[in-house]
Amino acid sequence: MPRHILFTGALAVSLLSGCSFQGESHVKASSPGELSAPVAKKIPHEMTIHGDTRVDNYYWMRDDARQDPDVIAHLNQENAYADQVLAHTEPMQAKLFDEIKGRIVKDDASVPVKKGSYFYSSEVEGDNEYRTYVRAKDFAGTDKTVILDVNALAKGHEFYSVGQLSVSPNENLLAYGEDTLSRRVYTIQVKDLTTGEYLDDKIEGASSSIVWQNDNQAFYYIKKDPQTLLGYQVYRHRLGTPQSADTLIYEETDTSYYTGLSKSKDGEQIFIWHSSTETSGVSLVDPNDPNATAQVFYPRETGIEYGVAKRGEWYYIYTNYQAVNFRLMKVHQSERDDRSQWQDVIAPNDKVQLVDFTLFDNHLVYEQRENGLPRTTVRNLTTGEEYQLSFNDSAYASYLTGNAEMDNSAVRVYYTSLTTPHTYYEFDLASGKREMLKQTQVLGDFNPDNYQSERVMITARDGAQVPVSLVYRKDRFKKDGTNPLYQYGYGSYGSTMTPMFSTTRLSLLDRGFVYAIAHIRGSEMLGRPWYEDGKKLNKKNTFNDFIDVTKALTEQGYGDKDKVFAVGRSAGGLLMGAIINQAPELYLGVAAHVPFVDIVTTMLDESIPLTTNEYDEWGNPNDKTYYEYMLSYSPYDNVTAQDYPNLLVTTGLHDSQVQYFEPMKWVAKLRELKTDNHTLVFKTDMEAGHGGASGRFKRIKEDALEYAFFLDLLDKQGK
CATH class of the missing domain: 3.40.50.1820 (Alpha/Beta hydrolase fold, catalytic domain)
Structure with a gap:
């Protein structure tokens, strides 16, 4: 508030x-x-x-x-x-x-992630508002040391946010961005982790993305346009020199593109990401060359999206080239600019969307979504054998996370559902054996057995089947049209609001609310075509779907037609504005956040x-x-x-x-x-x-x- x-x-x-x-x-x-x-x-x-x-x-x-x-x-x-x-x-x-x-839980910590010689994590204590970032030589944190205390940095600021933390290859320097105005424009600072002192280097007007050169003497960052706040220039900053002396490595001249930075898992390649809504590409920078320039991986083409990951001498390419729901291909580094040499790793499938993937020394793990439901598959890259990871819920959200190194023997997955708190698992890549690393503790009298989730399909006015995720407390719900209904929606940019757990939401469920996520067109819940059918000249499908879901849920007894509440944020706020112009009589109350x-x-x-x-x-x-x-x-x-x-x-x-x-x-x-x-x-x-x-x-x-x-x-x- x-x-x-x-x-x-x-x-x-x-x-x-x-x-x-x-x-x-x-x-x-x-x-x-x-x-x-x-x-x-x-x-x-x-x-x-x-x-x-x-x-x-x-x-x-x-x-x-x-x-x-x-x-x-x-x-x-x-x-x-x-x-x-x-x-x-x-x-x-x-x-x-x-x-x-x-x-x-007042005292809480994230699951440590191994990167180089250390396991990195963050923790929060007592009534502190912000996290403290730490590292240790082992997973248990027996020799844990603080690398950044955000609570101390935030003192005296009404708003304070730390962007990406980037540790140098020799693990002695920490670069990070701080934003004290909430404009997502960062000032980059550099801290010596061996002494705790700050270097004189300070970069103004940047994004939060920072990638180190491998000699520990320079890092790359993105400069933002002060008017549009668009990150468009990639610079190399050499330590000990003023920002005015930084070297421009890449400049995006097309203002319809965002610019991003990352580094390959093996540390041997820097990626400059170029992304617009319908077109994307990558440029490469050699982190071992202090005078490196940016080299295009493959020329951008209107309507073609691609991103890359590196494994040895091979690049793996995630792309929608001749694949409406994306495919995974690979190419040897010597032939990357010849698309005829790109080979299928995961072939395109019009009914199954390829969502994400991560590479290890001998394994590929990839996520797909079919009919709105996720599945995660492990493939042995030597034998080609595959198996799927197993979970408990019929409808859930899962994401690959914390897999920072190529030689990991296990893959880490974040998992949740509308009734299952945030959970982190590791699956042994060879055997598939599952180990729970952490599940968020919910204090009080929370019992997941008290709550029920459902997934229903609603027929929209044009016949489209709209998925809806529902959750309610069993002893507070009767399917007789008497419960208050809280309906959330977004429906833009292909962003998919997956069925995730919320401790905050329990305050509504315990008071008899039915909580519904309408997976309307404009998201990618049902694949890329679901997104295409809710953008540009199809945008009204987004609004119609939301309204039709409201009508159907009340008609089917999930909510009282006189007790319906709708909520949306940002582009979801546009959704709120549209539905109250079109069908204001359906909603008792509406919350539009940053609309x-x-x-x-x-x-x-x-x-x-x-x-x-x-x-x-x-x-x-x-x-x-x-x-x-x-x-x-x-x-x-x-x-x-x-x-x-x-x-x-x-x-x-x-x-x-x-x-x-x-x-x-x-x-x-x-x-x-x-x-x-x-x-x-x-x-x-x-x-x-x-x-x-x-x-x-x-x-x-x-x-x-x-x-x-x-x-x-x-x-x-x-x-």
């Missing part, structure tokens, strides 16, 4: 009394005894393209510097109003916070961070066809004079992904046009960005706020 905003002096008087300063946003007058909602000033701003003129009365709310007095004043007014409206829920928020926090709701204006403005990267996702509105289609569903442009559900909207002033002014404008327009008396509150964390508050317990406050908001609506409905 955003930090509480305190007001003093004249401004406080004006806010609480409903007065305003001339020409500024003001507080809407209301009946005696009623709270006052802020009303924003209107300054018409015309935007014309394709012969169509839109008038945006709240365009003035955009301030890239985030210092405009009128903007800050209005955000403060909204925060003050939200605090007033939600004041009576503070006891419930506090109860939920304590309840959720009470399930969390992307002003899609047309944003996608027409290339100065806004990430815009050009999104053309392959949403379409380019400079093309009239895409403009008209996007305009037909844009949440902000389609706000009308109608009743809307009760709404909780949140954002962060420093959000680098969805700028704060999108939800700010949206709320202002909703206040102007909505015809109901339902609650609409807008909370801005004046210190945070897209990911919300930093710190493990601060984040719980945001969840407690949302849950209390919904529970209060149920309580009012009961009265």
Whole structure:
């Protein structure tokens, strides 16, 4: 939850009394005894393209510097109003916070991962908000030493985040990025792990990706554009020299691409990743050459995606070349630029999606998804023999993780389900024998046998079968349409919301909620075609699927049609905005967190961070066809004079992904046009960005706020 905003002096008087300063946003007058909602000033701003003129009365709310007095004043007014409206829920928020926090083990540690001579892990103690990073010579941590204490670094900062930690090949130096503004722009520091002292080297305006040269004398990093926040230049920094002397290794001139950095498992290759929504590629840098230049692995082709991993003299290539659901190929390093020499390792399958893979000295482990269900296979690369890893649940999420070295004898897998806490297994590569390394402990009276998960298929209006993951508490659920329903969705970028466990969610399930994840089109739950059918000119399928799931779940008795709540974040916030324009009557309450709701204006403005990267996702509105289609569903442009559900909207002033002014404008327009008396509150964390508050317990406050908001609506409905 955003930090509480305190007001003093004249401004406080004006806010609480409903007065305003001339020409500024003001507080809407209301009946005696009623709270006052802020009303924003209107300054018409015309935007014309394709012969169509839109008038945006709240365009003035955009301030890239985030210092405009009128903007800050209005955000403060909204925060003050939200605090007033939600004041009576503070006891419930506090109860939920304590309840959720009470399930969390205060002293906890991650599973150590071996890299070089050390096992690396992180731990958290007591009421500390942040983790401490440690390493030891053995898995048990008998000689454990601290390499970075984030709690100490975060002191004095309202927001603090550490990016990727990168240890030099000789294991004596640690480079990491820190972000104190929540804009995902990092300052890279270098710490000497033998002395604990910091080097004078400091890199400003970078991403969090850092890769060392093998002589320990230099590292590679990505510089970000200060306006678009797009990482686009790869530099080599030599220790002991100023940033101004760094060598430019690669510059991405196409603003529709993201740039990434990593190193091969054997440490003998640096990868520069080039990725847009529909096209990707790789360049190679030799970490053994202090004067290395970037060499293209294989030229980029529109619509073709590929990524690579290295095993000896062979490269393994994950690609969608002639494979809608991706395939795995390999090529000898001497023939990488001749695609006719690429050989199939895992052939393409239109019904089975290849999701991920990892390589070992003598084994390949790969993940696939069929009909939305995952499976993991181990292949002996000498004999070709295969076996599948076995798990307990019928529907679950699993990911390859922590497999940092080629000579590991076991593969590590993260596993969870809607009823199974986060679990880490190791499977012996030779025998398949499974060992549990850790399962997250849930304090209190949690018993997984008290909860039931289901996977159902819902028929959408066009006949498509939409998977839905459900979980509820057995003794609180009756399939008679009386339970409150919490429906979550995302549905963009091919991102798949897998059925994962949540200790926070238990507070809803224990109060009788049915929790549903709608795996709508725009995700890749049913493979790559499922994603393609929910993007660009098919985007409305995403919204229709979510609405159709809501209707079906209530018709089938999973939820009360008068007690439905919907939640989405970021692009899922766009989903929320679209569904409440189209079918507001279906939802009692909606939470839209950092919502992307002003899609047309944003996608027409290339100065806004990430815009050009999104053309392959949403379409380019400079093309009239895409403009008209996007305009037909844009949440902000389609706000009308109608009743809307009760709404909780949140954002962060420093959000680098969805700028704060999108939800700010949206709320202002909703206040102007909505015809109901339902609650609409807008909370801005004046210190945070897209990911919300930093710190493990601060984040719980945001969840407690949302849950209390919904529970209060149920309580009012009961009265």
